[in-house]
Amino acid sequence: MTRVNLLGLDGAALTAFVAALDEKPFRARQLLRWIHQRGASRFDAMTDLAKSLRGKLADCAEVAAPAVLRDSTAADGTRKWLLDVGGGNAIETVFIPEPDRGTLCVSTQAGCAMGCAFCATGHQGFNRNLSTAEIVGQLWLAEHALRAGSGERAISNVVLMGMGEPLQNLDAVVPALRLMLDDDAYGLSRRRVTVSTSGLVRQMDKLAAQCPVALAVSLHAPNDELRDRLVPLNRKHPLRELLAACRRYLRAAPRDFITFEYVMLDGVNDSDAHARELVALVDDLPCKFNLIPFNPFPGTTLRRSSAQRIRDFARILMDAGFVTTTRRTRGDDIDAACGQLAGEVRDRTRRSASRLPSVVLAG
Numbered sequence: 001m002t003r004v005n006l007l008g009l010d011g012a013a014l015t016a017f018v019a020a021l022d023e024k025p026f027r028a029r030q031l032l033r034w035i036h037q038r039g040a041s042r043f044d045a046m047t048d049l050a051k052s053l054r055g056k057l058a059d060c061a062e063v064a065a066p067a068v069l070r071d072s073t074a075a076d077g078t079r080k081w082l083l084d085v086g087g088g089n090a091i092e093t094v095f096i097p098e099p100d101r102g103t104l105c106v107s108t109q110a111g112c113a114m115g116c117a118f119c120a121t122g123h124q125g126f127n128r129n130l131s132t133a134e135i136v137g138q139l140w141l142a143e144h145a146l147r148a149g150s151g152e153r154a155i156s157n158v159v160l161m162g163m164g165e166p167l168q169n170l171d172a173v174v175p176a177l178r179l180m181l182d183d184d185a186y187g188l189s190r191r192r193v194t195v196s197t198s199g200l201v202r203q204m205d206k207l208a209a210q211c212p213v214a215l216a217v218s219l220h221a222p223n224d225e226l227r228d229r230l231v232p233l234n235r236k237h238p239l240r241e242l243l244a245a246c247r248r249y250l251r252a253a254p255r256d257f258i259t260f261e262y263v264m265l266d267g268v269n270d271s272d273a274h275a276r277e278l279v280a281l282v283d284d285l286p287c288k289f290n291l292i293p294f295n296p297f298p299g300t301t302l303r304r305s306s307a308q309r310i311r312d313f314a315r316i317l318m319d320a321g322f323v324t325t326t327r328r329t330r331g332d333d334i335d336a337a338c339g340q341l342a343g344e345v346r347d348r349t350r351r352s353a354s355r356l357p358s359v360v361l362a363g
């Protein structure tokens with residue numbers, strides 16, 4: 001019999017699960033607290049559960065996070081876990097400590113099918129969606145590893161900006177988000193959990209209806225001609241559709257704003273003219289900009305914009321009244337920076353093979 005992995009059950013699913021064991025709903029709440037708040041994985045440690053229930057759980061359930069293959073800490077304190085998700089696939093989770101917050105960057109897929117030109121994960125191709133247990137398992141592992149010793153809560157923010165396109169895996173992502181927000185689990189506020197998407201417009205509507213957390217949209221270009229090249233999904237959902245979806249999203253989450261991510265690529269999308277076009281594009285949409293200096297990875301010919309270019313670009317956006325931040329590159333000595341997460345994914349799409357120079361294929 002395969003055991004049910006309780007890391008993958010949100011409050012409603014866990015309530016249904018305990019009901020099937022003839023138990024009252026408050027047992028589900030107790031289980032949530034044991035598992036997520038206290039990091040327990042053994043049922044015999046859950047001392048306020050009746051012994052008979054502990055026995056039943058031991059027979060049919062488990063609390064199992066992905067196995068840690070590597071655990072590395074960068075000079076700046078950024079910590080990265082490489083996790084085994086079976087079948088030769090590994091994914092990455094990154095913790096970024098800052099004075100006022102601790103952010104965990106979580107993966108949602110092994111690889112990614114979207115094929116963005118500037119992204120290491122995109123170059124690998126796609127293998128599979130992660131399950132809810134694998135997504136929440138990253139938070140569970142990281143929170144309790146970081147807390148060990150201090151006992152203090154370590155993760156204040158979660159961003160779904162690791163490997164993969166979260167909205168392509170919405171069915172597993174939504175229960176994971178619900179657990180992040182659940183007061184008996186991680187108790188994070190809606191604004192401290194961010195989903196980042198390359199622009200799947202229908203799924204943005206679904207997320208708004210099911211769990212409207214903070215939304216970041218990977219824009220990267222101010223016009224369709226350029227965005228078609230950088231983010232292939234744009235050929236299916238051009239900017240007009242994407243911005244309309246952003247406006248609809250904000251109707252579900254009033255008083256919020258969209259964060260537009262914009263990777264700064266030298267000579268590609270980083271001119272003053274691009275910045276002015278961007279200002280005109282987003283117009284009166286409530287939004288902020290987050291400029292991400294491009295992080296190179298093996299095999300790419302793209303380059304990072306200079307620090308001065310990024311400052312000048314940001315100045316145009318700020319002068320137009322948009323809050324604009326430039327992401328500090330963190331953990332690049334352990335390849336943990338944005339877009340450098342590559343795990344080790346067995347590619348089923350063969351996308352990466354088709355993109356490799358022939359000399360590599362021949363070798």
Ligand code: SAH
Nearest residue numbers: 119161164165196197218261294295338339
């Ligand atoms: N698939 C989602 C979320 C994961 S990527 C998305 O695309 O939004 C998280 C962020 O890192 C995105 O904004 C993505 O565009 C950016 N990114 C990808 N590769 C990068 C690179 N090499 N350097 C800097 N940022 C990168």
Ligand code: SF4
Nearest residue numbers: 112114116119122198
């Ligand atoms: Fe996928 Fe995001 Fe990378 Fe694009 S940037 S390939 S959507 S992970």
